[in-house]
Amino acid sequence: MRSSDEDPDGVAIDTRWLRPGDLVELEFKTKETESIVAVFVRASGMFGQFFTMHGRWVYLLDRWIQYSVPGWISTDLIDPIIPYLPESKTIEEIEELAEQSYTEDLAVPRSAAAPLISKMVQFHTESLEMYRRHASVLDDAHKILSHDTDLRYGSLTSAATTLLNVPRQQLSDTALFTVRKALARAGFGFNVDARSHRMTGYIQIRSKQQVSMVSQVRGWIRDWQDDLARRVATGKQGGARAGGANRTSETATYIYSFLEKAKAIVMKSREDRDMTPYGNIGPSKKRFPITSEQGSLKITLEEQFNWQDWLIIRFLETWACVNGFLGFPRLQSLPPLLLQAMGLYTQIPLSTSTGILFLQEIGTLMPHENRVRFDEHLLLPTSQHSKPLQQLQSTLAQMGSQKSHHFADSMKDIRHDWQDLPVYCVDKIDAHEIDDGISIERAGSDQWWVHVHIANPTAFFGPEHQLARMARHMGETIYLPERAHAMLPAWVSDYHFSLGKDRPCLTFSVKMDLEGNTLDQRVRAGIVRNVVRLTPEEVGEAIGAQSHPEDKVVVTIGGEVPAKPQRKNPVHSLPSSHAEALKTLYHLADKRKEIRKRAGGIFFDMQRPDVEVWASWKGPGLGWEHPYRKGARRVEGDPIIRVTTKKTVNWFQPVGASANVLVQEFMLLACDTAGSWCAQRQIPALFRGSVKRPDTIDSATFVRDVLEPAAKESSDGIPPLHLGIAHLQTLGGTTLQTTPFRHRLLGLDSYCKATSPLRRYADMILHWQIEAGLREEARTGRSLITNDAKADRSFLPFSHRSLSAIMLGLQPRERLITSAKAAGQNFWITMLLFRAFHFNEGPLPFYTKAFPTNPDGTTKPLMRVFLSSVALNDRFSVSGICLDLSIQTTMLRPERCGLEPAQHGDVWECEMEEVNVYRRGVTARPVRLAHREERQVPDEYRVGNLRHTKSRAQQS
Known part of the structure; x- marks a missing residue:
């Protein structure tokens, strides 16, 4: 590539x-x-x-x-x-x-x-x-490349160099294509991430042990099928003691035995939980209120399964949990045969969602299992896909408990002591780690130094340390409502590097005037002494931001949520010096926002729901429950789920004063400062910027021809939401390269993520580069600023080439994590709606229209759905947003319900049709059109709808 x-x-x-x-x-x-x-x-x-x-x-x-x-x-x-x-x-x-x-x-x-x-x-x-x-080698590709017991990773290029015995530089496009076809023909042994393989060429090489397991269970199922066919043909039952042709093979009895045990467990499970066609087992018929003495779940374990049953369950997990048989129809056809044989799922399709349902009913999976964690390519250390990864996690846990990390501060000789300067750390009470803080100093008449202090773990260990290896694998911390999968172990943040009194930091300082203009910049290693912890609400009160609690929509099912923990030292009223400092910071942040807007930055505020899951008194989140393969696991009770959200309004409406604006602008300023500091010194880094889609019209043209006319027609001067979304699509996407380029969406010229080294690997890389530059400047006593792009930078831990190799996989990894976090949120939102709608666990905040919609003359609650996309490749449904809860919704096409066709930007009144937990989706049936935008996105401006210019010229 x-x-x-x-x-x-x-x-x-x-x-x-x-x-x-x-x-x-x-x-x-x-x-x-x-x-x-x-x-x-x-x-x-x-x-x-x-x-x-x-x-x-x-x-x-x-x-x-x-x-x-x-x-x-x-x-x-x-x-x-x-x-x-x-x-x-x-x-x-x-x-x-x-x-x-x-x-x-x-x-x-x-x-x-x-x-x-x-x-x-x-x-x-x-x-x-x-x-x-090369047939002999290529046909044995899995045998050559795989490990006996461990999952391996590689690239198409590395596989080709090994199999063809050709140096990387001599590999042709034909050679890579040929090797890829060989790996595809090898079947289940190789796996690729369909979302990114074309860009990365990365492959997973399943172990010989896993491939053998699949082959072994497949053989058992075939023997069982043969035995069933023989019984039908002869009308005789086999058995271990039957003689001759009537004898049932030992391997076939493994399947008979497993099906008998599993069916009994499922029947017992259904006494407490219903089977549903919605991709998840029903909620428990028992409830346990959360108190200081008990949680909401009671778990009972039994052991009925032997080692053969264990292998069959792993086979079913590979099919259902990770979709590992996708594309292999002969393998995909086998698990449904087992489900069919039990006769327990006759009313629903025998698909992977039913496989999940079955694994929940026998207790292998928890009844509220979020299958996001099983993604083979997300590859969480707790997912049990990779033994080396599990071993690395255990090593890091042991390192923390035994304090064998051997941390040494590589920046100790050049750290600046910030002494009593107040450093404001703004975050939620229950924040997992504190990455950043902000301070301010007057620098003269109407001038200030604003300092952004960032946690500095990278000064204490290098890129080859075991902590760095785990960080590189994870990419970043993955926050899911049930638990956080941390990039670095909790002991690293809690006991060493989260910002607090006497903690190390890397500080990005900007000297600014009253209008927010940058007058000077500095980057220094330092140590903070006076840290002031504040919540966003406390900062909002200090800067005079108006609170609108009536805007919130809170939906809770499963019981009462325990009271949130209170701060040990709550700030009821800030000292006047702190309040004035925060007001000045907000003023400068607001000016910085205006500067970015003039530079082309786009501002929008999506209403994203906040999801909390409770099962114990201690706080939100669930315990670490792994698949149970020894027998039945009975789970009585369910977690409490609370979703806090707002009704959707136009994302592009101006946002008033808030702590979010203050923090956001100074974090962006720190990232811009970090990028420009590296750019001035010819230090390669992971710069982020905008790249235009090849099939979209220029963003400025869209603004001129569509957005500005719509804004003039609007009563509030803000274009409709659907046009704003279309404008975002014309901006293309964000990509990485090792030299600076413009980030059009942010309105910045040199942007590098720098503010979260405790939870993002890309930020760690930048800190290592900057620290090396600071040490080199201190050693030589002169600045590294130069215009020479070929200046010697051998003192850096990462070169242009090594960063290019890293970013090839890092950006798809970041996209995968973003998708996983969204899917994790959607799962719990869907679970709440599933229990509320299909099992009447609680009312939903929809309104009731004063006209009958039921045959008995009663009314149904309706939801309002805004159509964010009317995709032309889907004949049955359109994508939308439920305005009442700000959640993604699929709406059946109105023309299939006897109504007029949908248009982009419509708002429809709908009945909730179905909530499917497996698909993490809500389906709505339109009742009537509530609002239609007159101004539509012209066809030639839609992403992917542009005609080929040369074609039209030639045809004319």
């Missing part, structure tokens, strides 16, 4: 988006079907248009493409075929074209397509020839 390509502005091309001329491999639903070589032609609506080596055009969603070679051919070879290709945007149009192709010749003429087809055929032929030359 060529990650070094750049666009005309010198910004690295983000390979998450395909570009015309990219070679791709088209795979089908099953990995057992031969793939096809094709070239990406253009974006067409929600789809990508591809031209195959067989001379046919196809439409596929970009995310289905798992392998590409960026910039494989010049667009000069593509341009001749474009006039003959259809232009379609919707799935209906594409299906019509597919039907039309059966009766009409819609193919591109050979005269136009021949050069392009010849290139692809030549590539494919060379790949086949290479496979033939």
